[in-house]
Amino acid sequence: MGELWIMFKKELADILRDRRLLAAIIVPIILIPLLFGVLQSSSRSSSLVISVVNEDSGEYSRALIEFLEESGVVIDNGSPVRLVIPAGFSDAIKSGRSPSLLIETELSSVLDFKTVRLAGALKALVLRFGEGVFPSIRPEFRLDVGGSVLSVEPSRYVSALLRSALAVPLVLFVIGVYASQAVAASVAMEKEGKTLETLLTLPVSRRSIILGKIFASVVFSFLVLASLTLSAWAVSMLPKTSGGGPTGVSVGVGPVVFFSAGVFLLFLLMLLTSLLVSLFTLDVRSALSLAGLVEVLYLIPLLVAFAGLDVSGAAGLLVKADPGYAPLWAFLSATNGDYLRAAAAVLYLLLWNGLVLRLAVWVFESGVLMTKSIDAGKLRWLIRVKI
């Protein structure tokens, strides 16, 4: 382990001193909020389809429905989001009491963020309607997730879920993005500095060279994470959402274990793939570009799921074949109690890891490192696409 420790220390010092890696830190910090903004604005533009059960016969319930329709809401009784207006809604408003309203949401899966967003949009509209009515409207919620019913606001449910069950895997994923950038840069830095040839003739095992780079990248990523946490904490200090607190939401241990295992394997796969593609590059810039491309490829299924998009046909198949989908697949299967499928998803990721590791070792041992090279010039198209 001695040689690994020496390699690790050197790699970490190298990473921490390289100014170009700052780009790898700063770009996602800008990109992630931007992405969230885009997702949020796109959700507003899509049409809101809900079903309505009106048990009230007064004028205010009709006014509410009219208001919703004027705001672009489409009423369709097949929608998983249902607005229930109880009897006495109008009477309550007339007599100056707070009227009650029920928003029922049926999630097709624990990660059905699309429906969660619908419910959130409906709530916002209802509150806006309430602004024009004297006593404020306080909607209540009923959430149906795979048969179990909770009296929780869907968005609250999701944030609780993210905080409690999914926090660790998500954090791992953020780390993965940084670590794969660092790993890709570290091989390219050796090429740029013309130190790789010497390194490869030292009496040091290839394994120690690779692991030294991977471990150093992991540590680097934890440092990045610490700074991210700090900025996230600063953001959360701004007044934004009220309430919070524990809601008793939990998805059970099994699904979380499978999801965590899946995300961890995906994390390793991202590192290995970034290392692999960076072996073919000549300089740091092209290595980072290629690694960025790898990250996007693995992130697509997660983005699709979190944005609540429906992808079907050949594109849907491609998304599901993407190793980035496997952690979700494992999680959803496990929440449905189908542990065989969940295990298959984890196995699928393991196979990918083995494949890429073998490929990387093969590239290391063959002369490819000495002869093949992709430089920034050849990647100009990619950089242009990114801009």
Added chain:
Amino acid sequence: MPGKPAVLVKSLEKDYGGIKALKGISFEIREGEIFGLIGPNGAGKSTTLKILATLLPPDWGRAEVFGHDVVKEAEKVRMLISYLPEEAGAYRNMTGHGYLRFMAGLYSQATGKDADEMVELGIKIAGLGARLHNRVATYSKGMTRKLLLARALMVRPRLAILDEPTSGLDVSSAYEIRKRIKEFSREEGVSVLVSSHNMLEVEFLCDRVAIIEGGRIVETGTPGELKAKYEAENLEEVFVKASGRVFHG
């Protein structure tokens, strides 16, 4: 291991996607000898040295270092050699001293030799004085080359593979480096394979030379033998006459 040559190269061929860099070369280096591979740019010198340094696998033929195959026993070979690439750098963020310590640490792990002793020898060979404690990024080309040479020799390899050790250096730096290589080989009994396109340098440095041209070895022998054979005053003349024979004879 008496009788085992330091290097055995037999019918070596290497193709870079259509460009035939080596077209079947063979030579042998005896233990303790300084052997020069000389030839013009593009002759195939660096390719040969990279194969011996376990960086490139050959397409055809065999290469052994002290009896160990460079492909099948690459890890054993790496314990015995140290390689100075033609174009090499040191880690720019380290100091020269830090670089020597880092390298000595790795070799000490692998071979069990004393790291401090290696660093001490490295400091002597590099001869950079107080500048050794500055960052490598601040070094001139000549200083970096000296540091890299010190790194290659301080580990006391059985075989040092040096690709154009003096290329791009001014006259006095080149002279110093040649002198250090020669002294070191004599004192430590280290076998040395050195490549150069500077025939005169090789004449000063090497016990035996092979002339390589277009991926083929056209002559092998001591500088004296070759000069006598071609009735030449120096190796430069030998080269012109020998390669002329290949092309026109």
